[in-house]
Amino acid sequence: MSSNQADQAASDQVVFTQDVSDMALSHQAASNEGTTSQDASDELVSIQDALNQVVSNLAPSNLAAWFTADSPQILMVGPAPYTPPSAHQIVIKNAAVAISTVDWAKQLMGSKMSSWIKHPFVLGNNCAGKVVQVGDMVSDIKIGDRVLAHALSMDPVVNNSSEGAFQHYTVVRDNMVTVIPEWLSYEEACVVPLSLSTAATALFQSEFLSLNRPGTTLRSNPNSLPEAVLIWGGSTSVGCNAIQLAALAGYEVITTCAPHNFEYVTTLGASAVFDYLNELTVPQIIHLFKGKTVVGAIAIGNDSTEPCMKILAKSNGSKFVAQVTFPFPEKIPTTTYQLFRAKAASKWSSIKILIKSKRSGVKTKLVFGSSAAHTEVGSMIYREFLPEALAGGTFVTAPKPLIAGKGLEHIQKAMDWHLMGVSARKLVVSL
Numbered sequence: 001m002s003s004n005q006a007d008q009a010a011s012d013q014v015v016f017t018q019d020v021s022d023m024a025l026s027h028q029a030a031s032n033e034g035t036t037s038q039d040a041s042d043e044l045v046s047i048q049d050a051l052n053q054v055v056s057n058l059a060p061s062n063l064a065a066w067f068t069a070d071s072p073q074i075l076m077v078g079p080a081p082y083t084p085p086s087a088h089q090i091v092i093k094n095a096a097v098a099i100s101t102v103d104w105a106k107q108l109m110g111s112k113m114s115s116w117i118k119h120p121f122v123l124g125n126n127c128a129g130k131v132v133q134v135g136d137m138v139s140d141i142k143i144g145d146r147v148l149a150h151a152l153s154m155d156p157v158v159n160n161s162s163e164g165a166f167q168h169y170t171v172v173r174d175n176m177v178t179v180i181p182e183w184l185s186y187e188e189a190c191v192v193p194l195s196l197s198t199a200a201t202a203l204f205q206s207e208f209l210s211l212n213r214p215g216t217t218l219r220s221n222p223n224s225l226p227e228a229v230l231i232w233g234g235s236t237s238v239g240c241n242a243i244q245l246a247a248l249a250g251y252e253v254i255t256t257c258a259p260h261n262f263e264y265v266t267t268l269g270a271s272a273v274f275d276y277l278n279e280l281t282v283p284q285i286i287h288l289f290k291g292k293t294v295v296g297a298i299a300i301g302n303d304s305t306e307p308c309m310k311i312l313a314k315s316n317g318s319k320f321v322a323q324v325t326f327p328f329p330e331k332i333p334t335t336t337y338q339l340f341r342a343k344a345a346s347k348w349s350s351i352k353i354l355i356k357s358k359r360s361g362v363k364t365k366l367v368f369g370s371s372a373a374h375t376e377v378g379s380m381i382y383r384e385f386l387p388e389a390l391a392g393g394t395f396v397t398a399p400k401p402l403i404a405g406k407g408l409e410h411i412q413k414a415m416d417w418h419l420m421g422v423s424a425r426k427l428v429v430s431l
């Protein structure tokens with residue numbers, strides 16, 4: 001089936017479903033006049049069965065890049081069911097998907113990570129495309145809309161392949177979808193979701209920094225010190241989103257990255273930038289924070305939590321670090337021995353952070369980006385904030401996409417590429 005045929009089939013299905021439902025209702029009314037209620041109800045059940053059969057026959061054929069038990073190192077492209085949406089869901093025909101660390105980390109580590117995910121499974125958190133079907137309770141999003149969405153298959157509460165991004169048709173939840181402007185390409189749009197959810201959770205969720213949201217007035221009065229937030233790792237995909245959100249919420253943003261990205265993160269809204277590899281950075285940021293109230297820090301990147309703790313311990317204001325990067329070795333473990341060492345290193349890193357936290361009074365907490373789907377952050381960001389911010393150009397999709405190819409079979413290459421490292425770029429596959 002070509003993509004146009006699939007689009008047509010999906011919209012035919014919706015129209016057809018409505019027609020058959022109407023027929024079923026009028027048939028029920030007619031039946032109620034001349035037959036017993038048992039006859040009418042039996043007949044209604046058989047019409048409903050026939051309807052379901054027709055709907056499933058009309059469903060577009062779907063393909064996915066499967067993470068399989070048999071070949072853990074290579075995603076296998078093959079048929080996947082087309083799943084219709086439930087009341088608060090939407091089905092998107094994906095036009096572009098983006099890679100996140102968690103995708104290839106899960107592939108490399110298999111059952112050693114996110115053990116609730118069983119093979120075969122559809123990974124992928126970031127997608128953009130056209131809406132082909134909407135659930136009964138979805139408002140303000142319609143068939144044909146161009147959207148970006150955070151796909152949630154890997155979330156422990158969801159744990160469902162139909163909601164993975166790495167396929168042609170993904171089921172997404174209506175609180176995690178944004179209608180995008182006509183001028184924004186799908187490739188540019190799909191870089192956003194998991195990074196945005198993670199940044200927004202770290203900044204705004206009540207268990208983390210709990211900052212004012214973009215568009216609200218800052219709590220401070222004109223005579224109080226300027227409020228500033230530290231975003232360590234500003235050129236990461238999460239960092240690019242966090243800088244913009246925090247700046248739009250009215251905070252001064254102090255960030256770190258490699259010198260060749262200083263200018264880029266400044267265009268996103270950072271007011272001061274430092275090199276995270278320079279040993280003078282910690283004392284320099286402490287010095288800069290004199291005369292400001294610090295509202296907290298977001299630690300992104302390996303070994304980012306400890307410098308953030310040191311800075312907050314010596315600054316005026318919040319003593320809270322939202323930890324985005326999990327304490328894990330740079331090299332992903334693939335054997336049981338490596339895993340044992342990695343777990344020991346990770347435990348040791350957590351213990352060190354705990355000891356430093358006790359000594360300095362700075363608290364830390366790990367962020368789970370997909371948790372935005374289950375808190376107020378999801379709809380606040382995707383439904384209330386982002387549509388207008390994108391359309392008005394106050395928020396840009398960042399970092400820029402690096403397109404690895406076209407077609408599901410290129411997702412593996414894109415994941416391998418991301419594993420090798422990127423600098424202020426997001427790996428994307430067009431579909």
Ligand SMILES: NC(=O)c1ccc[n+]([C@@H]2O[C@H](COP(=O)([O-])OP(=O)(O)OC[C@H]3O[C@@H](n4cnc5c(N)ncnc54)[C@H](OP(=O)(O)O)[C@@H]3O)[C@@H](O)[C@H]2O)c1
Pocket residue numbers: 100101102194195198232233234235236237238239257258259261276300301302303304323324325326366367368369370422423424425
């Ligand atoms: N908790 C969650 O839910 C969640 C969700 C998404 C991502 N993450 C984690 O967040 C981190 C970033 O993910 P991402 O997808 O945003 O990354 P990414 O865009 O792929 O990261 C690439 C960037 O990392 C920067 N970088 C490398 N080492 C660094 C360090 N030690 N400190 C600060 N920056 C460093 C590089 O900056 P320069 O080129 O400027 O040197 C580069 O621009 C990863 O650890 C990922 O696992 C967590």
